[in-house]
Amino acid sequence: MVTISFFKARPSLQVPKGSNLMRALLDAGLPVASSCDGDGVCSKCKIRIVQGQKNLSKQNDTEDFLKETNGISNEYRISCQTEVLGDITVDATYW
Ligand code: FES
DSSP: OEEEEESSSSOOEEEOTTEEHHHHHHHTTOOOOOSSTTSSSSOTTEEEEEEOGGGBOOOOHHHHHHHHHHTOOTTEEEGGGOEEOSOEEEEOTTO
């Protein structure tokens, strides 16, 4: 198991290593913005990685394209395209 912690006070989550970041957050009852339901089209599911960038899967081609096209900085990851491989701390403006 790995730990997802939150930059703003809220209890951390334990999830299996390799979990999809967006799915793990949704399963825990947290809202994640999306209009494509994880299909890798909208880029709205971007989540800021406050700590632990190295503990995430490498960016795939879909994420590379979405971040470049939408000018999304490297502190963000497209959560529906990202697997959690170790402990991270995350944030979203709407939490
Ligand atoms: S939910 Fe649309 S790109 Fe992730």
